[in-house]
Amino acid sequence: MESQEKRPAILFDLDGTLTDPFFGITNGIRHVLQKMGRTAPAAEDLRVCIGPPIQDTFARLLESSDEALIWEAVGHYRQRYGEIGKFENKVIPGIPEALAHCEDAGFFLSVATSKVETYTGDILDHFGLSRFFDAVHGSALDGTNSNKADLIRHILASEPVDPARTVMVGDRSHDIIGAKANALPAIGVLWGFGARAELAEAGAAEIVARPEKLPRAIAETLTPLPA
DSSP states (O other): OOOOOOEEEEEEOOBTTTEEOHHHHHHHHHHHHHHTTOOOOOGGGGGGGSSSOHHHHHHHHTTOOOHHHHHHHHHHHHHHHHHTGGGSOEEOTTHHHHHHHHHHTTOEEEEEEEEEHHHHHHHHHHTTOGGGOSEEEEEOTTOTTOSHHHHHHHHHHHSSEEEEEEEEEESSHHHHHHHHHTTOOEEEESSSSOOHHHHHHHTOSEEESSGGGHHHHHHHHHSOOOO
């Protein structure tokens, strides 16, 4: 059986990169904290919580390392998110056009998100983005592959992509650090939830301010410099 030809690839984060999930995530976190008898911060104060694995977020907000307590919070969050929160979302303007350009250029496109994979597929279907992607990868319900480095390693091992011609695109330091852990370059984007300083400190190869600039940044990042 012949192996599939390995293709140049782009791995895209979801939250803050493809869609703006601010209301769905912050409403969900506030709902959980209130349900558990805690004081819920204002939604704007929870912007920093968008991007990291949700169990890490609740560990910090609950100021606890108690796994049972943390996963109780995750369960409450997922109940609301699965019914309501995943649709309290919107596609970032310019993203469909950028994805179409990347698709036309022949890249293998995959989502690489810490969000639960089933929710990710529902969001992509609902907002009409599934058609652009060859693969969708997220975390399992037990937290497997919620760490971005682990997730990217899984994608590189399971999909027909060429690591030497693959780039990660995301809006938070976790995306950049996860890519670097797998020897991939990463492009940081400024329309999400991470600041330029965060992305630069994490080691982004390029930082892009608008979606229409993304295809060129990808091409430049994956073009070898002359010897």
